[in-house]
Amino acid sequence: MHDVVIVGAGPVGLFLACELGLAGCSVLVLEREPEPHSPFKAKPLGMRGLSAASVEAFYRRGMLHQLLTASGVHDDPGADPDAHEPSPPRGVGHFAGMMLDPAQVDVAALPYRLPSPAMEGMLTYLEAVETLLSEQASRLGVEIRHGVTVSAIAQNDESAVAQAGEQEYAARWVVGCDGGRSAVRGLAGFEFVGTEPQFTGYTMHATVADSEKLRSGINLTPTGMYLQLSDGYIGMMDFDGGAFDRSQRPTRDHLQAVLRRVSGTDVTLSDVHLASSFTDRAMQTTTYRRGRVLLAGDAAHIHSPLGGQGLNTGIGDAMNLGWKLAATVHGYAPDGLLDTYTRERHPIGAGVLDWSRAQVAVMRPDPHGQAVQGVVRDLLGTRDGTTYVFERMSGSWIRYDLGSEHPLVGRNAPDLCLEDGTRLGDLMRDGRGVALDFSTDRCLRGSAMGWQSRMRYVAGPARNDLGSGAVLVRPDGVVAWAGDGTPDRAAFERAASHWFGGPEI
Numbered sequence: 042m043h044d045v046v047i048v049g050a051g052p053v054g055l056f057l058a059c060e061l062g063l064a065g066c067s068v069l070v071l072e073r074e075p076e077p078h079s080p081f082k083a084k085p086l087g088m089r090g091l092s093a094a095s096v097e098a099f100y101r102r103g104m105l106h107q108l109l110t111a112s113g114v115h116d117d118p119g120a121d122p123d124a125h126e127p128s129p130p131r132g133v134g135h136f137a138g139m140m141l142d143p144a145q146v147d148v149a150a151l152p153y154r155l156p157s158p159a160m161e162g163m164l165t166y167l168e169a170v171e172t173l174l175s176e177q178a179s180r181l182g183v184e185i186r187h188g189v190t191v192s193a194i195a196q197n198d199e200s201a202v203a204q205a206g207e208q209e210y211a212a213r214w215v216v217g218c219d220g221g222r223s224a225v226r227g228l229a230g231f232e233f234v235g236t237e238p239q240f241t242g243y244t245m246h247a248t249v250a251d252s253e254k255l256r257s258g259i260n261l262t263p264t265g266m267y268l269q270l271s272d273g274y275i276g277m278m279d280f281d282g283g284a285f286d287r288s289q290r291p292t293r294d295h296l297q298a299v300l301r302r303v304s305g306t307d308v309t310l311s312d313v314h315l316a317s318s319f320t321d322r323a324m325q326t327t328t329y330r331r332g333r334v335l336l337a338g339d340a341a342h343i344h345s346p347l348g349g350q351g352l353n354t355g356i357g358d359a360m361n362l363g364w365k366l367a368a369t370v371h372g373y374a375p376d377g378l379l380d381t382y383t384r385e386r387h388p389i390g391a392g393v394l395d396w397s398r399a400q401v402a403v404m405r406p407d408p409h410g411q412a413v414q415g416v417v418r419d420l421l422g423t424r425d426g427t428t429y430v431f432e433r434m435s436g437s438w439i440r441y442d443l444g445s446e447h448p449l450v451g452r453n454a455p456d457l458c459l460e461d462g463t464r465l466g467d468l469m470r471d472g473r474g475v476a477l478d479f480s481t482d483r484c485l486r487g488s489a490m491g492w493q494s495r496m497r498y499v500a501g502p503a504r505n506d507l508g509s510g511a512v513l514v515r516p517d518g519v520v521a522w523a524g525d526g527t528p529d530r531a532a533f534e535r536a537a538s539h540w541f542g543g544p545e546i
């Protein structure tokens with residue numbers, strides 16, 4: 042019996058496996074595909090945008106350098122480590138196909154954005170992410186079995202079983218990370234609710250005979266949207282009510298007809314090397330846990346890829362769930378800790394679904410959609426509008442309600458840095474929480490000793506303490522508690538017990 046069986050070796054299942062392996066759990070990952078490589082995961086169709094929050098998750102586990110190398114990124118996503126003020130972001134991305142100007146971001150409105158080696162989003166490929174995470178998971182003792190399709194789930198008070206054919210895999214917990222068409226979701230009785238699609242989207246790797254007839258980048262047109270990149274990557278949105286998706290194979294003739302319609306040209310596709318379709322169906326399970334079965338990533342929420350948020354949301358799920366499930370497995374989790382996973386992550390998933398729905402509404406090629414598009418374009422051109430979208434795209438909008446008024450609590454911790462150059466991100470590699478004590482008399486030292494195996498205590502003056510005397514950071518990088526001026530020991534101990542269970546000594 043394993044501590045945890047994860048169904049699905051996609052990026053979310055693998056990230057979660059690494060988190061659990063790091064925390065000393067025995068983990069088995071079951072993957073349907075017989076082998077990990079697929080042309081859909083490689084360049085160009087496997088291209089994915091990682092938000093700054095996701096890049097930071099890799100940084101915090103010591104995988105940033107490997108991520109950059111595996112993704113072929115030579116443009117460091119970090120900032121000058123000695124800078125005292127963060128620079129404006131290098132990119133913001135787009136909202137509903139409308140590109141934003143990073144120079145318009147109001148950096149002063151983002152007081153918790155400190156200089157860090159991981160403060161920009163980046164482009165990567167699914168294959169790069171999965172290879173990196175599989176290698177890391179194996180190093181941490183995780184077993185990954187390919188060619189195993191889970192077809193039944195059973196559970197009782199003590200354990201859960203994932204079944205594949207005649208073979209049963211028992212564990213104390215099963216996590217479904219098996220993607221948008223999740224089998225675990227249905228087999229374990231999760232309710233999946235949401236809205237039906239308005240369009241069929243396509244991505245293809247194609248040779249275009251007369252590519253000069255198409256414009257580069259993202260193009261909103263009176264009949265939909267198309268995207269052309271230099272490496273033969275073409276994306277399209279066709280507002281057919283989602284009728285085409287998966288009903289037939291996307292043939293060259295069909296793809297050319299759609300491309301001609303949405304681009305308003307007579308462009309010719311001389312060859313289509315690879316193509317797939319998707320829709321903007323937006324659905325979410327009503328909870329992320331049923332007994333001993335949990336869901337993460339696309340298994341828990343699906344939506345259109347507009348704004349590139351699915352993988353980022355899934356990595357956020359894995360970071361949030363990993364340490365809580367590990368604490369539960371090891372028996373020191375305080376009551377209710379595991380249920381905070383749904384409580385914190387479900388509203389984030391719902392927000393991402395709405396963010397994608399809003400973009401679809403703005404892109405609709407009817408008079409109402411076009412009218413909204415004009416208004417939104419004007420708003421996006423403002424400093425506030427650009428800053429708002431930047432917060433959404435970078436992940437910095439996320440703040441969990443942890444019941445504290447302190448402006449840092451519930452947020453992703455800024456990469457706080459001590460005067461000796463020690464960075465919070467570097468202190469988080471072993472997956473423990475971190476107590477940073479900036480007070481001159483190191484007043485939390487004695488208290489923190491009570492949770493040594495679950496949190497690291499580090500003291501010293503900070504380059505920029507953001508007005509706090511100490512902060513307690515959870516293993517997922519979220520600020521659990523912050524003290525002002527002279528930190529209150531009793532309050533710190535209450536917070537530590539609340540998140541990490543009673544003291545060890």
Ligand SMILES: Cc1cc2nc3c(=O)[nH]c(=O)nc-3n(C[C@H](O)[C@H](O)[C@H](O)COP(=O)(O)OP(=O)(O)OC[C@H]3O[C@@H](n4cnc5c(N)ncnc54)[C@H](O)[C@@H]3O)c2cc1C
Nearest residue numbers: 049051052053073090191219220338339349350351352353
């Ligand atoms: C065109 C496109 C562009 C996108 N761009 C972005 C982007 O820029 N940024 C972003 O954040 N997101 C993007 N996304 C979304 C992103 O790709 C997904 O959200 C992400 O891949 C989900 O990861 P996952 O691990 O949850 O699921 P998946 O990647 O789907 O992995 C699930 C795994 O489970 C396995 N599995 C399924 N059923 C079973 C079973 N019964 N038994 C065992 N194994 C099973 C599958 O084989 C698969 O390996 C995009 C999506 C599309 C379609």
